[in-house]
Amino acid sequence: MTTKDPNITAAIDGEPVAATLDPAADGYTLTMERQLDHPVDLVWAMLTDPAQLERWSPIVPDRALDSTGPASSRENPDDEPVDVEVLEVSAPTLLVHRWGPHRLTWRLTEEGDGTRLRLEHWFAERAEAPSFGAGWHVCFGGLTAALAHQEVGRAVGPLAMDYGWEQLHTRYADLLGAPTHAG
Helix, strand or coil: CCCCCHHHHHHHHCCCCCCEEEEECCEEEEEEEEEECCCHHHHHHHHHCHHHHCCCCCCCECCCCCCCEEEEECCCCCCCCEEEEEEEEECCCEEEEEECCEEEEEEEEEECCEEEEEEEEEECCHHHHHHHHHHHHHHHHHHHHHHCCCCCCCCCHHHHHHHCHHHHHHHHHHHHCCCCCCC
């Protein structure tokens, strides 16, 4: 049994359900954006440093994601590793990597005192879109809390259910015009 972290809950509840889903080569690209009240360099560290990723992300690699090349990732310590490969890096504004069969493109843009974070997540099956939308929405709640220097536990895998993943899944399915379960 876990205890919901009120900092993550507040960050999740403070963000509207917002994403786009576009056809892409051999699949779909889910695009999500967040405005973060932190400088680009700090957000960059949250995307590339394994110790920081471990605070909020389902991707916890065995090395920093700040240079091209292979890595491996585990969502939980006892999980089987997932292949990761950094395909492109332009610090501190662009990170492109594979995560298993998925491709994630992270773009950071300085806006005032903060950062605009844009995630483009490519995957093969349209039916997966609501799951990824809900999952990233919950993870971004953890990211927001971690950026505010709050000690939070990751809300990934089954723990995401404690943060309204199922309701978010339904809302993203409605928004994206996708089925409410992966088939």
